[in-house]
Amino acid sequence: MSRALSILNKIFGYSSFRGQQAEVIDYVATGGDCLVLMPTGGGKSLCYQIPALLRPGVAIVVSPLIALMQNQVAALNEMGVRAAALNSSLLFEEAARIEQQLLAQRYDLLYIAPERLLAPRFLRLIERTPIALFAIDEAHCVSQWGHDFRPEYGQLYVLHQRFPLVPRIALTATADLDTRQEIIERLGLKDARVFIDSFDRPNIRYQVVDKSNSRMQLLNFIQSQHANEAGIVYCASRKRVEEITAWLADQGMRVVAYHAGMEMSQRRSNQERFLQEEGVIMVATIAFGMGIDKPNVRFVAHLDLPKSVEGYYQETGRAGRDGRMANAWMTYGLNDVINRRRMIEESQAHFKFKQVAVQKLQAMLTLCEATTCRRLQMLRYFGDNTVTESCGNCDVCLNPPQVWDATIAVQKALSCVYRTGQMFGVGHLVDVLRGNLTAHVKEWQHDTLSTFAIGEDLPGKTWRSIFRQLVALGLLTIDSEGYGVLRLTEASRVVLRGKQTVYLR
Structure with a gap:
């Protein structure tokens, strides 16, 4: 652990570990499998990045999004860590060059999508090079009932079958009790140690308001509390993203949009502007945000009801990653519930999935209508009992509703x-x-x-x-x-x- 602390100081610039980081790092570095649950901004990536530098060989990091890989790799390269990413955005020549560098043991970490990792050709390739560990980031993607389901994640159990001596670490910020069990079962982690940090983000203030005129409500919220500050506004549809983006721009806001229907180059450009410039507001569908590491996002606003408490927690967790005060603000009305139910029923999912989706929506409604501390209710949903008293920092605590x-x-x-x-x-x-x-x-x-x-x-x-x-x-x-x-x-x-x-x- 003295080597681990030295790496933390010299490469990552932190003076000490926090929470359970040190324990996780020691466990993985000595060859143990584990599942790690930490809140967004809790320092999950260090839990596999430091063991990757402590152990011989290259760490293979499974990541679901190209943007997420690119951000991680760019940050590591800037700190002098040898990292690269293999994804579909690369030209054939560049991908071939990275594979050759991999075989030559020139990397400490290689980020890759699950589809590419599971290709027989790539599995044969990594059999020819020493592997330090497998890190499965955003592990909640394995859950077929979840909001970010990726079917390829469910096939990652083959890593243990083909590389039984290589430690595996699965990480997520979003998993209730059922999802944790599903991760363990589907990834073959039944003998793994489970590390659970508190889900609490005490610097985030949660607020839900009755929806009347959502555009004006949003504008008043931004102007009164977050003028010229960075924030994210989530909408349920691409059309609504475009409408709100145009409207906020007309009100003089510095705003960009992001949704899956946009050209890849435009999405990348808008994301870079949001990450690099100050005071820019991102209006987006849930296609935006996983792994986005912008520390000074001061607010996350929802103009439409999230699908689940998991989705809401993950999306609001993108605010205040620097530890300073931030707001999670949402407008909500019965039409939101009607629209969500319609989306569930019109989906092509089988009956069992629809049942679970309705249950998760019901839990989200219960959170919206809370008459006691909203934070406590959300933590209880995740099975987190580390906080026992009302937070004093959510809308229900600050302005108790009349009952x-x-x-x-x-x-x-x-x-x-x-x-x-x-x-x-x-x-x-x-x-x-x-x-x-x-x-x-x-x-x-x-x-x-x-x-x-x-x-x-x-x-x-x-x-x-x-x-x-x-x-x-x-x-x-x-x-x-x-x-x-x-x-x-x-x-x-x-x-x-x-x-x-x-x-x-």
Whole structure:
């Protein structure tokens, strides 16, 4: 470990290890297999980069994205570490040159995509050179239920079969209990040691606001809290990325876009501008961000609901990697839930996957509607019990939401869903409850129902909030076709019978 500390000081410029870094490095350097879970910005890459320099041979690093490889290699080369990347962006001659250098043992680390690594030709190639270790970065990509699933990751168990004496280290910042077990099983790491650091990022302030005019809400947030500072704005679709990028530019913001539909050269150019210039805002789909190491991102904003808590955690974790205060801000409304359900149902995935996706979405809704510390709830989702007290730094802690006994209002809402035949969305249900005699209400003769106008004492905005929270609580569900129709659940029966009190924000 004295050699490891010397490398840390002289090459990477840090005076000491933090968290479990030293223990992981010692374990891998002496030949052990392990799974490492550390938060974004927690220093995962050092856990394999330093053992790569301590052990003889080249470390083969499996990485899912070209941009991620390029960033890592560029940073290592700048520090004098011999590193290279093999990926599809290289010309044939350049790839051949790197392979020759590999055989000549000229590299300490070689980054490669799983598809290329698993090619029979490349496996035969690395059998001819000493290998220090295999590092499987972003290991959550192995999970077929995850947000970054890469089927090739599931085939990486062959590394242990073909190279049984070479240590393997799998690393991720995003894995709940089920995903960890899946990583262990699919990568053949059942005898590996598991290192789990706290998922807490105390310098990030989490905030969720009711969606009204999301563009103006975003603009006000940036101008009031992060003027001329770097940030990332996530949107659910390519079209929305382009619209928000153009709109922010019209408001005088320095902004660039990133999504999978853009030309590779344009994506690369925009990413480089974001990384190298100060105060640039990146508007992107989730195609952007994995492995992006820009320390002074001051905010991450979500204009659309993330698919899961894992996705949200990983995306917000790109803020504040320098340890200074940063914001994770999101606008959220019931239409987001409807759109997400539609995307799940319209996907070509099999039934089991859709079930898991709905469960993960439900967990995300629960986080959005939290009435107690948002940070604690997210940490509990990941099985992290290291933090036991409210953080005092999320929106719920700083401005505790008023909670009211909404049982009667909830019963009215649920009854309205039932009386209208469980065939309508929020807009129509609110009209019935409020006694709005619209053409649609008259067409269906819902003005004759017992629930017509029984909710005229509450404004429409309040009713929409009630319906949104009932979905988050599991008392209502959105139809399986994802068209916004609300239906009762088994849990709603207890409330309708007056046997359960319901408190809402």
